[in-house]
Amino acid sequence: MENPLPLLDDNHFELVHILIKMAVSLKSSGSFCSTPPQWLHSTRDRILYGYSHSNAKECTCKKTKRPAPLCVKATSTKVELDFNDPSWKQKFQEDWDKRFNLPRITDIYDLKPRPTTFSLKKNRSPAGDENGTPMDKWNGYVNSDDRALLKVIKYSSPNSAGAECIDPDCSWVEQWVHRAGPRKEIYYEPEEVKAAIVTCGGLCPGLNDVIRQIVFTLETYGVKNIVGIPFGYRGFFEKGLKEMPLSRHLVENINLAGGSFLGVSRGGAKTSEIVDSIQARRIDMLFVLGGNGTHAGANAIHEECRKRKLKVSVVAVPKTIDNDILLMDKTFGFDTAVEEAQRAINSAYIEARSAYHGIGLVKLMGRSSGFIAMHASLSSGQVDVCLIPEVPFTLDGEYGVLRHLEHLLKTKGFCVVCVAEAAGQIQLEARESRAYDLVILRSLQELLQKSGATDASGNVILSDIGVHMQQKIKMHFKDIGVPADVKYIDPTYMVRACRANASDAILCTVLGQNAVHGAFAGFSGITSCICNTHYVYLPITEVITAPKRVNPNSRMWHRCLTSTGQPDFH
Ligand SMILES: Nc1ncnc2c1ncn2[C@@H]1O[C@H](COP(=O)(O)OP(=O)(O)O)[C@@H](O)[C@H]1O
Numbered sequence: 001m002e003n004p005l006p007l008l009d010d011n012h013f014e015l016v017h018i019l020i021k022m023a024v025s026l027k028s029s030g031s032f033c034s035t036p037p038q039w040l041h042s043t044r045d046r047i048l049y050g051y052s053h054s055n056a057k058e059c060t061c062k063k064t065k066r067p068a069p070l071c072v073k074a075t076s077t078k079v080e081l082d083f084n085d086p087s088w089k090q091k092f093q094e095d096w097d098k099r100f101n102l103p104r105i106t107d108i109y110d111l112k113p114r115p116t117t118f119s120l121k122k123n124r125s126p127a128g129d130e131n132g133t134p135m136d137k138w139n140g141y142v143n144s145d146d147r148a149l150l151k152v153i154k155y156s157s158p159n160s161a162g163a164e165c166i167d168p169d170c171s172w173v174e175q176w177v178h179r180a181g182p183r184k185e186i187y188y189e190p191e192e193v194k195a196a197i198v199t200c201g202g203l204c205p206g207l208n209d210v211i212r213q214i215v216f217t218l219e220t221y222g223v224k225n226i227v228g229i230p231f232g233y234r235g236f237f238e239k240g241l242k243e244m245p246l247s248r249h250l251v252e253n254i255n256l257a258g259g260s261f262l263g264v265s266r267g268g269a270k271t272s273e274i275v276d277s278i279q280a281r282r283i284d285m286l287f288v289l290g291g292n293g294t295h296a297g298a299n300a301i302h303e304e305c306r307k308r309k310l311k312v313s314v315v316a317v318p319k320t321i322d323n324d325i326l327l328m329d330k331t332f333g334f335d336t337a338v339e340e341a342q343r344a345i346n347s348a349y350i351e352a353r354s355a356y357h358g359i360g361l362v363k364l365m366g367r368s369s370g371f372i373a374m375h376a377s378l379s380s381g382q383v384d385v386c387l388i389p390e391v392p393f394t395l396d397g398e399y400g401v402l403r404h405l406e407h408l409l410k411t412k413g414f415c416v417v418c419v420a421e422a423a424g425q426i427q428l429e430a431r432e433s434r435a436y437d438l439v440i441l442r443s444l445q446e447l448l449q450k451s452g453a454t455d456a457s458g459n460v461i462l463s464d465i466g467v468h469m470q471q472k473i474k475m476h477f478k479d480i481g482v483p484a485d486v487k488y489i490d491p492t493y494m495v496r497a498c499r500a501n502a503s504d505a506i507l508c509t510v511l512g513q514n515a516v517h518g519a520f521a522g523f524s525g526i527t528s529c530i531c532n533t534h535y536v537y538l539p540i541t542e543v544i545t546a547p548k549r550v551n552p553n554s555r556m557w558h559r560c561l562t563s564t565g566q567p568d569f570h
């Protein structure tokens with residue numbers, strides 16, 4: 001097949017860089033820096049970015065005509081901040097509060113709450129316990145004004161490792177998000193509630209743990225009508241797929257196995273048909289377990305329910321081994337995937353170590369980010385080269401990976417390479433254009449052909465970087481006449497089909513319970529997650545603007561480099 005993109009030399013490459021920046025600048029209709037920002041995150045109507053000091057004088061804010069580091073357009077309400085204005089921080093925070101405000105069914109309905117039926121003190125009625133102690137003296141509930149801090153590091157300079165700054169001085173700005181948990185007042189009559197659970201996307205360790213906890217918690221509130229929607233969103237409209245009644249008894253042991261008790265699927269999400277089905281089935285609460293695609297779907301369902309004025313709470317729980325959802329510490333399943341992945345790395349190490357000039361090669365999943373590869377490399381401690389999509393690399397040439405492998409065979413006698421599924425193949429997306437995306441585009445051209453094919457959900461189907469590298473390594477050592485024994489391991493589906501490990505099982509338990517508390521509190525269009533070690537609710541809109549990626553300037557990536565000892569490969 002013909003390469004759709006010509007190979008570019010450095011000058012042309014710069015030119016493409018400039019053209020893309022112009023496109024991004026037009027698309028986001030915000031100010032844009034003429035040199036690549038250190039980090040940038042934007043959507044069509046929102047753009048939030050920071051600059052390194054070295055870039056400080058080089059671009060201009062569209063509205064204020066000040067140098068770009070003095071302005072940031074940070075909100076969906078299009079607030080543009082002028083950092084010379086002494087009240088910029090207050091403006092930022094007001095806007096932040098608006099963005100992170102949780103949508104709730106009372107936004108469209110005038111509903112009166114009722115005292116909760118959720119109590120861990122079994123013998124107390126909402127009116128008071130047998131000793132007359134009123135429920136409101138029991139401090140087991142989360143107050144609606146409780147908040148958790150999203151960021152806790154105060155960077156003293158934008159040049160601090162991994163710094164994420166709002167203004168050029170990297171001032172301390174409080175970014176509060178809503179604390180998750182049971183509220184004293186609820187907006188549903190549990191006896192009348194019909195609750196549904198659906199699991200979408202690819203498999204992930206912990207799906208069954210979350211399903212189980214949602215059922216347990218719903219029953220604790222007094223819900224009797226709980227159903228599972230089979231095979232993802234497809235189960236809402238595909239004829240012949242029947243909803244499954246769920247109870248504590250039925251789901252008691254499902255956490256002992258991996259996979260999803262309800263089944264999963266990709267694609268086929270037609271929001272209006274799904275909402276028709278929700279209406280016809282008289283579902284009041286919908287719990288959606290999935291990744292970024294599923295979250296986008298959940299938000300669309302939430303919006304459509306609002307449009308139709310349906311009293312339905314849509315609450316998501318972030319699932320993906322890729323750990324690629326914004327703002328949260330991690331998604332459930334990620335820890336387990338890393339643990340399994342390091343077993344594959346260990347096997348590759350043993351094979352390589354035991355062979356004459358052995359090269360162990362492991363490919364790990366991650367559709368758009370290298371978190372599993374980075375963490376498995378760190379946890380195993382056996383990796384000499386870790387390649388992730390966020391960091392550019394070349395295979396050939398003086399600074400290429402192959403030359404380094406030669407060096408490792410010569411000095412150490414063997415080596416282990418861990419490559420992330422998307423390494424060298426991240427698509428350039430204008431809305432999240434970063435300096436290194438452009439280099440990745442180049443390495444994509446050098447490394448692989450793009451087929452342009454997508455899966456049923458619209459995710460780009462990547463080329464097999466593992467097989468490609470295996471062939472390249474073999475050919476290279478044959479060409480230079482050095483023996484090399486390459487052993488390639490692809491543990492892909494083994495990594496995600498297993499049951500959750502201990503830390504994921506706890507995470508699933510908390511997130512599942514909190515999802516139910518969120519629905520009873522009347523929230524909708526939210527996700528139940530962990531941020532900065534605390535359990536919180538975030539509006540779905542804030543977590544789906546782009547996939548989360550490894551920050552090459554972060555301490556974690558630097559630690560990975562320290563551990564592998566690899567050089568820059570470009
Ligand atoms: N932008 C979107 N809007 C609505 N539904 C979506 C969107 N993207 C994906 N979906 C639906 O969400 C489900 C899961 O998406 P997928 O990308 O396969 O997995 P994941 O949610 O794990 O990322 C699929 O049924 C897909 O059709």
Ligand SMILES: O=P(O)(O)OC[C@H]1O[C@](O)(COP(=O)(O)O)[C@@H](O)[C@@H]1O
Pocket residue numbers: 200201202203291292293319320321322365366367421455496
């Ligand atoms: O072969 P499948 O089922 O399409 O899944 C492949 C993808 O699933 C994942 O494991 C997880 O993806 P999701 O979280 O989007 O489901 C990716 O790492 C991988 O690219």
Ligand SMILES: [Mg+2]
Pocket residue numbers: 201291292293320367
């Ligand atoms: Mg996904």
